Amino acid sequence: MIWNETIECMDRESLRKIQSIRLKKMVDYVYHNTPFYRKKMQQMDITPDDINDINDIVKLPFTTKLDLRDNYPFGLCAVPMSQIVRIHASSGTTGKPTVVGYTRKDLSVWTECLSRSFTAFGGSQSDVFQISYGYGLFTGGLGAHAGAENIGASVIPMSSGNTQKQITLMHDFGATMLCCTPSYALHLAEAIHDSGISFEEFKLKAGAFGAEPWTESMRCELEKKLGIKAYDIYGLSEMDGPGVGFECEAQHGTHLNEDHFFPEIIDPKTLEPMESGKTGELVFTHLTKQGMPLLRYRTKDLSALHYEKCSCGRTLVRMDRILGRSDDMLIIRGVNVFPTQIESVILSLPEFDPNFLLIVDRINNTDVMELQVEVRPDYYSDEINKIVALKKKLGAALQSVLGLSVNVRLVEPRSIERSTGKAKRVIDKRVFK
Ligand code: DLL
Numbered sequence: 001m002i003w004n005e006t007i008e009c010m011d012r013e014s015l016r017k018i019q020s021i022r023l024k025k026m027v028d029y030v031y032h033n034t035p036f037y038r039k040k041m042q043q044m045d046i047t048p049d050d051i052n053d054i055n056d057i058v059k060l061p062f063t064t065k066l067d068l069r070d071n072y073p074f075g076l077c078a079v080p081m082s083q084i085v086r087i088h089a090s091s092g093t094t095g096k097p098t099v100v101g102y103t104r105k106d107l108s109v110w111t112e113c114l115s116r117s118f119t120a121f122g123g124s125q126s127d128v129f130q131i132s133y134g135y136g137l138f139t140g141g142l143g144a145h146a147g148a149e150n151i152g153a154s155v156i157p158m159s160s161g162n163t164q165k166q167i168t169l170m171h172d173f174g175a176t177m178l179c180c181t182p183s184y185a186l187h188l189a190e191a192i193h194d195s196g197i198s199f200e201e202f203k204l205k206a207g208a209f210g211a212e213p214w215t216e217s218m219r220c221e222l223e224k225k226l227g228i229k230a231y232d233i234y235g236l237s238e239m240d241g242p243g244v245g246f247e248c249e250a251q252h253g254t255h256l257n258e259d260h261f262f263p264e265i266i267d268p269k270t271l272e273p274m275e276s277g278k279t280g281e282l283v284f285t286h287l288t289k290q291g292m293p294l295l296r297y298r299t300k301d302l303s304a305l306h307y308e309k310c311s312c313g314r315t316l317v318r319m320d321r322i323l324g325r326s327d328d329m330l331i332i333r334g335v336n337v338f339p340t341q342i343e344s345v346i347l348s349l350p351e352f353d354p355n356f357l358l359i360v361d362r363i364n365n366t367d368v369m370e371l372q373v374e375v376r377p378d379y380y381s382d383e384i385n386k387i388v389a390l391k392k393k394l395g396a397a398l399q400s401v402l403g404l405s406v407n408v409r410l411v412e413p414r415s416i417e418r419s420t421g422k423a424k425r426v427i428d429k430r431v432f433k
Contacts, residue, residue: 002119003119004115008314023053023057023285023287026295027048028048029293031047033079036075041061057264062271062283063297065238065300083103088142089137089237090137090139090237091137102291106289106291107146109240109288109289113260114144114147114148114150117208117242118147118148120231120248120312121208121246122229125152127153129175130170131145131159132158132166132178133181134420135159138421140211140241140242143235144179156173156175160420163187164191170204171197174203176203177207178206179208179233181422181423183214183419183422186221186225205229207226207231209230210233211242211421211422213338213340229249229251231251232245232247233245233247234246236301238294239284240261244284250312252311254319254320255314256319260288264282265280265303265305266280268281268300276306277305281301282299282301282302282303282319283299299325300327301326303320305317305318305319306318306320324339330358330428333366342371342398344401345397345398346394348397350376351376351393352374352379352394353375356371356373357372357416358426358427359426360426362431369404369406370406372409373408374412375411380412391408
């Protein structure tokens with residue numbers, strides 16, 4: 001099913017016209033309402049009159065997370081606080097949180113984007129949504145909540161954590177759709193298994209998983225373990241939250257709601273736009289936001305865009321799975337390593353669970369990696385020769401994909417700490433990054 005066929009399946013030329021009109025209006029709007037952008041544009045010697053269509057977007061300045069921090073908390077708002085009806089914030093690893101403000105209209109656009117997403121996942125008013133993203137300043141819980149209500153579904157506002165209760169209510173209330181991070185979904189699958197209640201007694205049919213990078217292999221794992229369809233939902237607080245992009249039944253890329261968020265891929269070093277299909281840094285420009293519109297926001301997420309029509313009928317551009325954030329990329333002895341690559345290797349072997357912790361250190365001036373990984377219960381053994389063989393097998397698979405040696409440490413099933421939100425997979429003990 002398609003929520004908004006007019007937009008989601010619009011021919012690309014008409015969509016481009018809408019994007020052009022909206023961009024022009026947006027640039028004029030921020031020039032007159034956000035002193036930060038007026039100043040930036042004046043410094044670049046451009047005015048709103050220089051923006052005539054969407055192709056002119058390349059003339060506009062970039063915005064970074066640092067700009068948001070420097071203007072903490074509400075310096076980038078384009079409206080007075082009396083028009084802001086909601087505030088969200090994402091906690092960074094360092095310093096102050098990134099704050100975003102929404103007007104009433106912004107909330108309705110956001111809800112529209114989530115309604116498109118959940119409808120694409122097969123959701124409707126006959127569904128019961130269990131929202132297990134955190135409620136609060138994080139956009140996951142309240143964002144998904146509004147979208148599910150808008151399509152007429154019944155909503156269980158669970159928030160994250162309290163895993164036993166999640167399972168009891170999922171079972172007793174007959175939840176059909178689960179919204180949470182993929183790592184928490186995996187944890188819930190294990191907990192259901194441990195509860196002794198048979199999977200047949202649950203009504204779950206699909207999951208809306210996102211907020212952290214996950215791989216195709218993880219999708220297979222979740223679909224198998226939970227007996228559901230696992231869909232990707234993408235977003236970031238700066239743009240709204242979840243629902244910037246969503247997968248459809250084709251599961252062949254994440255469609256972006258590009259009538260509201262205009263996407264570009266740039267080379268993170270030269271900042272030049274890249275051809276479609278090439279992997280680079282994803283950049284978004286708000287086309288309709290009132291509260292805190294951003295121009296060319298650098299997400300640091302690495303992906304590629306594909307413009308061919310999808311078999312589902314949607315023409316909205318498709319984005320590849322996020323490889324990772326450039327911030328999360330590790331440079332080990334000069335080689336780039338993403339945690340998602342490690343997840344794929346682990347899941348390519350039947351003996352291991354995708355629960356892992358990568359510890360990076362620098363010993364005698366050399367980077368070393370230790371991978372702690374759980375062995376699946378059926379394969380777990382304390383016989384030395386079996387342990388050695390398993391370590392060797394995983395070590396060889398990692399070496400062939402990463403081109404690096406990794407010190408593998410096998411750990412007991414269920415021994416790595418589970419997260420209820422975004423999983424932390426890497427500890428980098430090196431003093432520099
Ligand atoms: O994580 C919004 C969200 C909530 C998305 C629930 C999906 C579901 P932030 O906390 O601001 O917002 O984090 C945004 O998370 O830039 C990506 O690096 C990462 N991310 C979000 N969704 C995905 C995804 C929410 N589907 C940052 N795949 C983004 C990979 C994702 N990474």
